[in-house]
Amino acid sequence: MEIIDEPIKGLKLLKPKVFGDHRGYFFESYNKKTFESVGINDEFVQDNQSFSQKNVLRGLHFQTDEFAQAKLVRVISGSVYDVALDIRKGSPTYGKTFGVELNATNQYQFYVPVGFAHGFVTLEDNTVFAYKCSNYYSPGHEGGIMYNDPDLNIDWKVDNPILSEKDRENEVFKLFESPFEYEEK
Ligand SMILES: Cc1cn([C@H]2C[C@H](O)[C@@H](COP(=O)(O)OP(=O)(O)O[C@H]3O[C@@H](C)C(=O)[C@@H](O)[C@H]3O)O2)c(=O)[nH]c1=O
Secondary structure (H helix, E strand, O other): OEEEEOOOOOOEEEEOOOEEEOOEEEOOOOOHHHHHHOOOOOOOOEEEEEEEOOOEEEEEEEEOHHHOOOEEEEEEEOEEEEEEEEOEEOOOOOOOEEEEEEEOOOOOEEEEOOOEEEEEEEOOOOEEEEEEEOOOOOHHHEEEEOOOOOOOOOOOOOOOOEOOOHHHHOEOHHHOOOOEEOOOO
């Protein structure tokens, strides 16, 4: 597995070693020991999967307090543009985003630690998105930031994405008071 530390501290892009043969392919999507060796020490307690048609945008989401979540995300079929927003107060990159295309061909995995809001838009129909979370779902601890906030200026690569009702009412970044603190490691 190749690992790339992205320009925003804490974010990691993982490129697994995929073994292809005449039957198809095989790769390890999670191996505790290997992931710990690259600094991903979270105990993942929940696996999620979502299915979307093209142009669906989910985000930018996070959970707070004792339900804050690190996420390890990937695409099983189809493709997405995946975005993490740094919401750690005091971070040198507070308010900055990093985006990467994840798809069923590159098989990349993207590690998003606690202190980031996360979202993605699907670039193909029938996209299956899967992720591990380091904490359980808690609707009372959910937060969301508007995907198209002018202060964030994220190039989502699509126009007029399909949103949930909830995501139409996410917070404006300027008024958002982050509960996360940046920790120098
Ligand atoms: C996230 C989640 C949702 N649900 C339920 C609540 C709701 O009825 C339905 C759909 O929920 P949502 O609209 O929040 O799903 P969705 O918009 O796909 O939410 C996800 O978006 C991506 C970007 C993330 O980063 C995830 O952490 C998560 O927030 O599923 C659970 O039961 N467990 C969960 O962990």
